[in-house]
Each structure stands twice: as C-alpha cells, then as structure tokens.
Amino acid sequence: MNNNILLESGTGELEILEFVINNKHYAINIIKVKEVINSTNLTKLPDSHPAIAGLTLYRDKIITLIDLKYVLEKQHKNEVEAKIILCEFNKIEVAFSIDNIVGVHRIKWEKITKPDDISVNSLVIGNIVLNNKIILLLDFEKIVTDISPSTGISEDKIVDIAYKDRSSVKLVLADDSPLIRKLLKDTLIKAGFNNLLIFDDGKQVLDYLLNLVGQKKEKFIEDVNVLITDIEMPQMDGHTLTRKIKEHSILKKLPVILFSSLITGDLKHKGNAVGADAQLSKPEIGQLVTCIDGFTTPK
Template sequence: MGKTNILLKSGTGEVEVLEFVVSGKHYAINVIKTREIVKIEKYTKMTCNNPAVAGVSLLRDNIISLIDLKYVLDNESMKNIEKGKTALICEFNKTKVAFLVDEVLGIHRISWEQIEKTDDLMGDSLIIGNIKMKDKILMFLDFEKILVNIKEANGVCDKANNDVNYDAGRNKYKIALADDSYTIRAMLKDALKESGYTNLSFFQNGHEVLEYLYDLKDKKGERFLENVDLLITDIEMPKMDGHTLTRKIKIDKELKKLPVVIFSSLITPELYHKGEEVGADAQISKPDIDKLVGILDELLERE
C-alpha cells in the first residue's frame, strides 16, 4: 500500500482511521498521520538503551527510526524483523518515524462521537479512546505520547518554553483549553503559567468545551466573553475533534467572536488548510509553546 489519500473535509465530525494489528490486537491511527505504508526489507540495529527502538532504515535517502510497537504495547520485542515487517511511516511534532506493525487491515470512516474516552481507571494510558466496530473494538493509539515516552526514557526532553518572559499582566485573560492528553494538559498548564497566563480552564474534549460555551451564551448572550477570552484546542479528541469544535464556534453568531487557536501535532504545511477552512484564528504545531504565547499576546491585543 502506498501513500494514503486524505478525503475528508474539515469540521464534518468524521475521521478516517487506519486499522492495524499488533500481537492479535486491533488498533487505529488517524489516516492523516500516516504518510505511507511500506515493507521494511532492510534495517540496521542501533546501540540504544531503549528496546522500543528496533533500529533505523533508509527510505528514499532518509534515515528513519523504527519503533517496535509490539515492545511498546506488550513489552516484548518483535521477531524476524530482518525478514520484512510492515511499517506505518508517520510524521507529527516535526518528526518522521516508522512504527512496525504485524498487519494493516484497511481504512474506516467513522464519527468522532464513536471514539469513546478510555476509563479513568486506565490512568494516563497510551489509548486515546476505543472505537466500537461491529465485531471488535479498535484501540485508538496516542502516537505522540509513545514518542514522548521513548524520548524521555532516552534522556531527551522537548523544551517547551525557553524564550518567554513572565508577565503578570497576562493573568487577566481567561483561557479555555481542550486537549484529551493528560501529558499535554500538564505541559500547557506549567508553560503558560510560567509566562503569566494563569487563568486557565481545562476540558478533555471538544464536546465538553462546546457545552460550556453554549451554557455561557445562554446565560449571558454576547457578554459570554466576560468569562472566556480565547480557546486553545487540540485536533484529535474523542467525542468531538478540534476542527469540528472550531467550525461550530465560528458559525455561531455570538460564539464566533471568540478567538480560537488550534495547537496540534497535525499542523503541517500539507494540512494547514484544514484549520483555515473551519475559521481558526491561528494554528501552532506542538510543542512550540513559545510561539503559542506570542500568538496569544497578539490575539488578545496586548500592548
């Protein structure tokens, strides 16, 4: 299977997911994260303390790290990689990487509402949500968290907020944030508070924050902006994605006044137009917190 096709319009409430198998279990990834599906015929083992990194391979003159999803998910290394393994070539957070899987089964078009949030008993797991199919459950994986965990295990940490100075004047602004990842919410909370943006309200998905905004609008009308000055949203979230959330806000005659910033690993040159189509005021790729703070300053008309 070669390059995937991105068929969906933005903000429709639908997503195309690629179904694949690792150790007999069925998983899913957003199609737009998958650049290619290839067969890895040759690879080089690397001296690495993290067994989740199987090695590297050469793909059209690019050296790409191979992530062993079997080890990530089951703590057991894949066998016979040298005989050829299927790999999902993905690019997000400005990183191109190959995830080794056992088999790719196909593409499904579903509603974001079909992705059920994982039980809180699972804690900060690698599963964004579960997708109920007719005869099985697909586990929707958090690939960004997988990479973050591998980097941290190797002693590499993304520095999120190097060049932003603290300004107490920022604390007068009320900012709502929607992101299903505990890791990203914690990172945003720490980094924004360090910059002076301390008046923060967090939501776990687009549905939660939209209900909050509708409630504010019902109670206060055009004065809803007294309670919230700006929204920062991820794209991939169970129940309602960030593109759909942004579109619903921007077609509402009152809510459209709210500035919306999309903060996501899916902000790439190829996909930037999707945020424009739904009316986002700005789009920033994770994990550029310093750029995010600069955009907040501009949108909030700070002097």
C-alpha cells in the first residue's frame, strides 16, 4: 500500500480508504494503512477480548486481528477467510477484518464534518459525503485503546515525571478526539500544568491565534507559549495548521509540537516539511511533558 501518495505536507488534503462492513460504508486515513491482504491463517486466542478475532501471520510477523464487525455491530464475522487492513499507528502494528474494499479517494479535511455525537464513547471522528452516500471516518486509535488501554495514553504513563508547578506555562491543545482531549488534560494537570486552552480542530486554533496576533502583535506569546496539536482533525489537519503558523511572519515564533498516532519513522518527514518544532507519538505522554519543559524553561 502506497501511503505516501500525498508527497507534500500541509496541503489540507488526505487520502481515505473506503471499505464496507455489513453494507455500511466506513473510512480510514490511508496514511495508517500498510497493506490490504487476504488471510486464511488465523489462530484463535483463548479467553481474549471478544473483539479480537485472533492472531494472523504477515511476512513472518504475528499480528493481532481485530474483528471490526464485532466492534461496530456486536456481530462476529462468520467467514474463515477475511479481508484485512494491516495498519501501523501509536507505534504498534494491528490488523482489522472487514467485508470489502471500495476504493481510495482524495478529499479535503475541510469537507469532513464533525459528528453530532461528541460523546467520549463515539467511534466516529468525521462524516464524509461522497457519491451520494455518507462515509464514517472511524477513530481507530480509540478502537484499539478500548480493547487494550495500555496501547494508548493514560495518567499512568507519567508516573516517572516529577510534579512541579507549571501553572505559568500557557498551553494550547488541539485534538478532535474527546477521549484524547480528556486524557491529555488529565495527564498534563497531573504533571503540574493547569493553564490549558483546548480546541477540537485546527481551524479553531488558527482563528484564535490570528485574532490574538491582531490584538497583541508580537506580544501574543504572552498568552500562548506552546501549541500541541494532533494531525488528523476535521476542518483543518495538524500539518496544515503547522504550515500556516510557520509561514506567518509573527506566529512562526510559536513552538509547535505534533502529538499524534501518525508519528512514525516513515512519516516524520511530513512534520519536518511543515516546520514542526517537535514530533511525538501519542503513547509518549511522559516525553511530551519533557518536551514542553524544553521550550518553556528559561535557559
């Protein structure tokens, strides 16, 4: 699977892979997809989570296979042979069984609307209208974290970070996932930060920053010291947000940390291309605190 179709970063576009489960249409950001395969080699696991179909072999690697039909419909797939989307994010490789692949589409983030259901339990992060049908963009990180909480971020992952009063540091956070926003807020507060301004998409952040610059010019930095942003967000993604900030004559001095499940060795060049000051994968919550300290501690 060629997940580098978009050679330029910060274009405001993404490639989605559309697929079907139980006659409903869903999508995944193709940047997460390593390959689509057919597999008959499945080993069942005893006493495992009901959403785990078992283990499958991929190029001599043992990969956990998640039954998406069970996750979404609470029905198990009956077929022995499964069509599988093999993914990598949050520094793990995981596979998802589906019914069928429809195709790949290039769309703009601004065309993805936020779902009405903004509860923490929602598995949908965006709605896409394409070819007279609604395609649901799924939160694959939440799906995996719900099954195995240790793969995501949590307060437990900053146990080695010494608490100190960091209340003078003013942070702006952007993430479209209600679950991640809550976990991020909880963990940063536990580390001593309490001056947090939180948004759920990149456009909101850019509008806020431009308004701040309009009022305070270079002194905007008094109100925000560091921006921490996800990459995948409806309306405006983190790469585009970062590029717009770094191309702005005044805003460019704002340190931007990309904090995303998409930060991998193969994809870091996309963040470098738009001028991100740091890039961390979402499980690295302890490193995030250290990184913020590096930008805000007087030299």
